[in-house]
Each structure stands twice: as structure tokens, then as C-alpha cells.
Amino acid sequence: RTTIVIAHRLSSIKNANQIYVMDKGMIIEHGDHNTLMSKQGLYYDLMQTQNIQNVTEDTKMRRRLSSVFASVENIDDKENVRSQRRNHSPFITLLKLNSSEWYYILFGCLASICNGSIQTVFAIMLSKIIDIFRECDKQIQKYHMEFYCRIFFIMGTIAAITKLLQNLFFSCFGAELTKRLRSKTFACMLCQEVGWFDRPENATGALCTRLSADTVAVQTVTGMRIGMILEALAGLGIGLILGFIYCWQLALVIIGFLLLLFIISYSDIYSTNVLNDKKKYLLEQVGMLTIESIQNIHTVKQLTKEDDFVKKYSSLLHQLTRLSKIYQHKAALIFGITMSMCFFILATLFTVAAHLIKQNAIKTENIVM
Missing domain, CATH: 4.10.280 (MYOD Basic-Helix-Loop-Helix Domain, subunit B)
Known part of the structure; x- marks a missing residue:
């Protein structure tokens, strides 16, 4: 067959x-x-x-x-x-990641607390100086003025040293954290499956952008920002304690304005995070488009697609510019509100203080305290 x-x-x-x-x-x-x-x-x-x-x-x-x-x-x-x-809190996780540099965090926190406390001590010294001018004896005035001038000189020296140490320790902490995050992120990328790299969001440009941008963003949150937050909290805490000691009525007025500022700040942070996520996505798209066009420049030339890539690139840049304008306008509005809030607080405080002085509820020097 x-x-x-x-x-x-x-x-x-x-x-x-x-x-x-x-x-x-x-x-x-x-x-x-x-x-x-x-x-x-x-x-x-x-x-x-x-x-x-x-x-x-x-x-x-x-x-x-x-x-x-x-x-x-x-x-x-x-x-x-x-x-x-x-x-778990992400902030606690980051601190644990840099636990080997605990001494940077410890000394940086101590320097920040000292730096924030000096501002409150300055207010106390200022009230004492104003109270000196009630004395009729010139010799007593001169003696007290010289004494408080020495105190101010010492406070200025301490503030300069603590500010220097605060910036130094938290800068070192942020640099070590950035180095460790980049190395660990790169190691995790290399351990992924081959299919993970085939996804559009994991292209070469997007991964490079993440390595360069994400770690810097983390450093911005955990580096100098920690020192600024601790400095503000130390000054606020000591100020409120002294406020309730000398005049609890004015302290309650301050707390009301602080709650309003907290609401404004929270809404600002939330909207900023949303805008930053959109900007991050657009930056990754720009990086992917740039690397794709440059790596395949011969194919782009042969197919005469230069104008198409330029249009895509310009469109992404236009979206980035629009987001940046929205962010800048919002930031300007929030900045104007917060800066003007100081004057509204002072106006309210002096109005309430004048009413309390008329009723002999507080002394004049307690207002400056």
C-alpha cells in the first residue's frame, strides 16, 4: 500500500x-x-x-x-x-529599614526639640524685657537689660548649633535611606519573572524613573521633614502648656485656629498627593517614550515617524504643564490663607486679651507670654 x-x-x-x-x-x-x-x-x-x-x-x-x-x-x-x-505604618517601616543608623535619628530628634523649644523661651524673655521698662530706676533697668542680652546671645548660639546638628543628622539619615532603598529596589527588580518586564508599566524608562524619583521622594518625607515636624511640635507643645498656665482663655482661642489650620493642611496634603500620582504616571510615560524612540531611532527614521513621536512627547509635556499650573495655583492659594491666618490670629488674640484686661482677668505681661 x-x-x-x-x-x-x-x-x-x-x-x-x-x-x-x-x-x-x-x-x-x-x-x-x-x-x-x-x-x-x-x-x-x-x-x-x-x-x-x-x-x-x-x-x-x-x-x-x-x-x-x-x-x-x-x-x-x-x-x-x-x-x-x-x-503597619509605612513611616515606622522606613524607620526600621534604617535602624542601623538609629543614632542619626536620636540626635537629630533631640536637636529638633531643642530648636523648637528655643522659640518659646524667646517669647518668655521678650515678655520679661517689656516688663523691665516699668522700673523707674535706670541702674536697675540697665542691669536687667545687660542680663537678658547675655541670655539672648547664649540662646542664639544654642539655636545655631542645634540647627546645624539637626540638618546634619537628618541629611545623613536621608542619604543612607536613599542608598539602601535604591539597592533593595534594584535587587527586587532583578528577581522578578521575565513576564514582569514585558508589561508596559515596567518598561526600561519607567523602571529607571522609579529608581531615581521614588527614593528621592521618600527621602524628602523622612529626611529634613522629620526635623521640621519635630521642631514645630516641640514649639507648639511647650507653647500650649505655657498658654494654659498663664492664660487658658487665650490658649483656647489658639486651639480653635489650630484646628482650622489642620483642616486646611490636610486637604492640601490630600490634593497634592493626588496631583503627584498623576505627575508620576506622566513622567514614566515620558521616560518610556523617550527611551523607546532613541533605542529604535533607525526604525523611526525609516518609517518617518519623527513627527508622531514629537506630537506624543509634546502632548505629555502639555499635560504635565497643566498639572503643574493647577498645583502652583492651589499652593499659592493655601500659602496666602496660611500667611494671612497669622494676622487674623493676632487680631483675635489682642481683641480677646483687651476684653480680659478690662475685666482684670489677666495681667498685661501674660499676653506676651
Whole structure:
């Protein structure tokens, strides 16, 4: 029995007794599989081409599978991140990450608290100086003025030293944190599946942007910002304590304005975070587009797609500019409100203080305190 097979896949005729290879209606060569492969003719070329296609299909299948596995792992990672956010604060996690540099944090916090306390001590000294002018004796006035001038000189020296130490320690802490975050982030990127790199959001430009921008953003939050927050909290805490000691009525007025400032600041931080997320996404898109066009510049030139890439780039820049304008206008409005709030607070405080002085509820020097 003779069986004639017209093959679409060469693997189905490897065991045939005779294989005829035709091209343009003519028989080019014939023989069994081993004979035709040894000739390295048209059959050999067809076999090699099909093997390459099979390898390519296998590679694509592996990439699809790795992408699926990476997607499943990404879902698990997101669930883990959500559970960790419920149980742990990101700020505490960052501090634990730099626990080996605890001395930077400790001395920086102490310097910040001292620096914030000096502002309150300055208010006390100022009230004492104003009270000196009630004395009629010039010698007593001179003696007290010289004494408080020395105190002010000492306070200025202490403030300069503590401010220097505060900036120094928190700058060193931020630099160490940035170095550690970049190395750990890069190590995590290298440990990902191949399919993770096939996603559009994980292109080369986007990953480079994350390595450069995200760590700097974390340093901005945890570096000098910690010192500024501690300095403000120290001054606020000591000021409120002294306020309740000398005049609790005025302290309650201050607390009311502080709550209003807190609401304004919280809304400002929330809207700023939303805008920053949008800007971060656009910056990643700009980086991806730039690297894609430069790496494939020959293809771009051959297809004459320069104008298309320029239009896409200009469109992304236009969106970035629009977001920046929104942020600047909002920041200017918030800045104007907070700066004018100081004058509203002073006007309210002096009005309430004058009313209390008329009723002999407080003394004049307690207002400055």
C-alpha cells in the first residue's frame, strides 16, 4: 500500500520512505529524511525555518505563562501590601529599614526639640524685657537689660548649633535611606519573572524613573521633614502648656485656629498627593517614550515617524504643564490663607486679651507670654 502525504508540518513526514521536495511545480530533490538533511538543500532550509518558528512560539508561550504567573504574584503582592498597610505604618517601616543608623535619628530628634523649644523661651524673655521698662530706676533697668542680652546671645548660639546638628543628622539619615532603598529596589527588580518586564508599566524608562524619583521622594518625607515636624511640635507643645498656665482663655482661642489650620493642611496634603500620582504616571510615560524612540531611532527614521513621536512627547509635556499650573495655583492659594491666618490670629488674640484686661482677668505681661 502506498500512502501519499502532503505535509504542512515537516515533523509529520520524518519517517516517510521517500520525501519529494517541489518548488514552482518541479521536483527539486527527493530521498528520506536523513539523506535530504545531509544534502543541506531546500528541505534542510525548510526544516531549519520551522524549528526557529517552533522555538519562537515556545518562547512566546513561556512569556505568556510567565506573565500570567507574574500577574498572579502581583495580585498576591497587592493583597500582602494591603494587609501590611492595615497592620503597619509605612513611616515606622522606613524607620526600621534604617535602624542601623538609629543614632542619626536620636540626635537629630533631640536637636529638633531643642530648636523648637528655643522659640518659646524667646517669647518668655521678650515678655520679661517689656516688663523691665516699668522700673523707674535706670541702674536697675540697665542691669536687667545687660542680663537678658547675655541670655539672648547664649540662646542664639544654642539655636545655631542645634540647627546645624539637626540638618546634619537628618541629611545623613536621608542619604543612607536613599542608598539602601535604591539597592533593595534594584535587587527586587532583578528577581522578578521575565513576564514582569514585558508589561508596559515596567518598561526600561519607567523602571529607571522609579529608581531615581521614588527614593528621592521618600527621602524628602523622612529626611529634613522629620526635623521640621519635630521642631514645630516641640514649639507648639511647650507653647500650649505655657498658654494654659498663664492664660487658658487665650490658649483656647489658639486651639480653635489650630484646628482650622489642620483642616486646611490636610486637604492640601490630600490634593497634592493626588496631583503627584498623576505627575508620576506622566513622567514614566515620558521616560518610556523617550527611551523607546532613541533605542529604535533607525526604525523611526525609516518609517518617518519623527513627527508622531514629537506630537506624543509634546502632548505629555502639555499635560504635565497643566498639572503643574493647577498645583502652583492651589499652593499659592493655601500659602496666602496660611500667611494671612497669622494676622487674623493676632487680631483675635489682642481683641480677646483687651476684653480680659478690662475685666482684670489677666495681667498685661501674660499676653506676651
